[in-house]
Amino acid sequence: MKRRTPLAVGALLLSATTLFNSNVTAQAASTAAYCAQFCLYQHDEHNFYGGEWVMFRVNGTCQTIDGPMNNSASSMINSTGRTVRLYDSSNCTGAVGYTANPDSEDEDFSNNNFDNKASSLR
Ligand SMILES: [Ca+2]
Ligand SMILES: [Ca+2]
Structure with missing residues (x-):
């Protein structure tokens, strides 16, 4: 179980990065639509x-x-x-x-x- 911890952390970091990028895109689109x-x-x-x-x-x-x-x-x-x-x-x-x-x-x-x-x- 301990050997899987680094993988789990890596997956978590990847998810955080993906989430951040999608947030930026969503924010850009909504601001453009918000004019x-x-x-x-x-x-x-x-x-x-x-x-x-x-x-x-x-x-x-x-x-x-x-x-x-x-x-x-x-x-x-x-x-x-x-x-x-x-x-x-x-x-x-x-x-x-x-x-x-x-x-x-x-x-x-x-x-x-x-x-x-x-x-x-x-
Ligand atoms: Ca121009
Ligand atoms: Ca001009």
């Missing part, structure tokens, strides 16, 4: 794990995208009932570069020719 407003993600496929993500409260006014997300957004989730427009320039000037429909999501801005460009939104 209650309008969220921008630095990478494709809403992959904020290792990248930035920012949630905006869309209220009809222009909001500047600051910090590392400026010119870096690659995907979005729009959980609002509003149309959200993204602009390449700051202060919502110039042409609308991307239009997010109400209650929609987009895993990749590349096919919209708007990857890593958003600097403001309304």
